[in-house]
Amino acid sequence: MVVGDFAIELDTVVIGAGPGGYVAAIRAAQLGQKVAIIERQYIGGVCLNVGCIPSKALISAGHAYHNAHHSEIFGVTAKDVAIDFTKTQEWKDNSVVAKLTGGVEMLLKKNKVEIIRGDAFFQDEHHLRVMHEEGAQSYSYNNAIIATGSRPIEIPGFKFAGRVIDSTGALNLKEIPGKLVVIGGGVIGSELGMAYANMGTEVTILEGSPQILPTFEKDLVRVVEKEMKNRNMTIHTNAMAKEAVDNGDSVTVKYEIDGKAEEINADYVLISVGRRPNTDEMGLEIAGIKMTDRGLIEVDKQGRTNKPNIYAIGDIVAGAALAHKASYEGKVAAAAIAGHKDEVDYVAMPSVAFTDPEVAAAGYTEKAAKEAGLDVKASKFPFGGNGRALSLNQTEGFLRLVTTKEDNIIVGAQIVGPNASEVLTELLLAIESGMNAEDLALTIHGHPSLGEVTMDTAELALGMPIHV
Known part of the structure; x- marks a missing residue:
């Protein structure tokens, strides 16, 4: 291998080290491939760093605090219960997130997966370039698995800044908000809304569709709605968010219900209306990879794109944006590269909301x-x-x-x-x-x-x- 103007030769390269990418890399290595993984930011991806795992840590902290205040039925009455949110965040970051992400990096190294830091950009279907702080390096590869995940959608009138936050911002607040408005009552919004409600926050959810958690059946959701109301949460469905006005020490959220203008003041407004696939600014069009109008990559049942040596998995392909779906698809793609006949079958794909x-x-x-x-x-x-x-x-x-x-x-x-x-x-x-x-x-x-x-x-x- 020669570093410099010449391309370093790789066998299988995985782009993205989230739950789809790192699992695909390890499985490909187990199947005898020489594997490199390219990651620009987080080993473990959004899920382990600023998604699934840290959100469950805050949910657990919320349960502990809520239960300490509401265990009278067991004959347990706690006095002077307080939450030190700084310690909560330190535990989440150091004892949960850091331990898991460090473990993933160890597993990659244990399986002899080379970790390359930087942004990948396709030059054609067999070459890519990785940009990093020190410059850039070209690589040639035999097979590639794209697992670049997704990012929160920003909606008009709610630019992410200051007191207008996305899920990452909600997970990293320095204090527990007195009042929180959540725009989007899907899984992420409902989970984080209830987590903060359990810690004493006054939460209002604005959902554009007729019900929160719209991917689940109504009779399931009714049980969650009942518990939300028991926690003094307010739910507005068929609500259209219009604008957020940052007042410096608060934010005013303007919205409409049935054409009637409404507004509410809060400490923060969390935008959780969906996620956008990370398929832009990668040179996919240069490599000739077919995509849908939504920016998703078209694949077959093995995750193979229209280029037979390039695969795509996770949030950047059709289907729900779920970490376990990405991991499953990563194993299938790695097996396909090894010549196996594995195909995806989503009949038993779990969908879970960690609400109360x-x-x-x-x-x-x-x-x-x-x-x-x-x-x-x-x-x-x-x-x-x-x-x-x-x-x-x-x-x-x-x-x-x-x-x-x-x-x-x-x-x-x-x-x-x-x-x-x-x-x-x-x-x-x-x-x-x-x-x-x-x-x-x-x-x-x-x-x-x-x-x-x-x-x-x-x-x-x-x-x-x-x-x-």
Whole structure:
């Protein structure tokens, strides 16, 4: 290899070290490829640094604070409860984020993945250039996996600056806001809104569609809305955000509902209306890679673009912007480069909102299954009938199974309730493996456990319920 005007030769290069990129790089190395990964900012990507992981840390801190104030039902009364938000942020950054990202970098090195720092720019389908602080270096490569992720969308009238913040800004506030306006009641907005509400913030959510968490079914969302109201959160749906006026020590948010002008003052306004794929300023058009009008890269079921040696995964391809989706697609792309016949199959792709309570779903809803031509039924069991949920004083919510009428094959599941993200895991395996309700009903579940709600719902689907 010669550094300078000549291109350094690479076998497989991965662009982006987020949950899609670093997983793809490690899997490609495990499959015998010589791998380099290019990252301009964060090892671990948005998810580990300023997304999934730090948000869950703040959510956990919010739960601890909220529970300290609201445990009277257990006979527990706490006095002089306070939160030192500086310590909370230090714990999040040093004990959670730094530990995970450092671990990812160690795993890359352990698997002999070369880490290249800088911005990648395609020169053609076999050459790229990496710009960094010291200059630039050209590389040639045999195969490439693009995993550059996405960034928050900025909307007119709400330029990110000062008291108008994106999710990264919300995760790194120096103090707990007295009042927070959240524009966009999707997963990110609802999660962060509830996290701060649990810490005592007065939160208002402005959502443009008819309901918050619009990707989930309404009866699931109603349970979350009830808990939001219990935390003094205000929800306005069908609300159109118009403008934010930064007053220096506060911000005024102007919006409309049914054509009527409204405004609200807050300490900060969080914009969480979606994310934009990071596919610009990379030279993709120079490499001849086909994209959609939305800036997404077109790929086949192995993640292959129209250039057979270039793959794309994660937020920059069609589908939900989920870290676990990116990781899954990264493994498929790495295997495809190694000559395997793996293809993506999203039938059991989990969707989770870490709200209070959590919401989790996978597979078909009853409506979607019927639209797909399946003859199905839905069976719903309440957490109120679960002993462990009662002992936790978390009885709101339910688990619903969608099964075929003829042979009780499990094709979908939706949950709202305590630890829904964990309860869903068993059902993901069931959907992925084509199990039927009897397989779940005959599986002995530990007692008392939240997982028993799965067994009880399966028995309900079979027409032989015990606990309802």
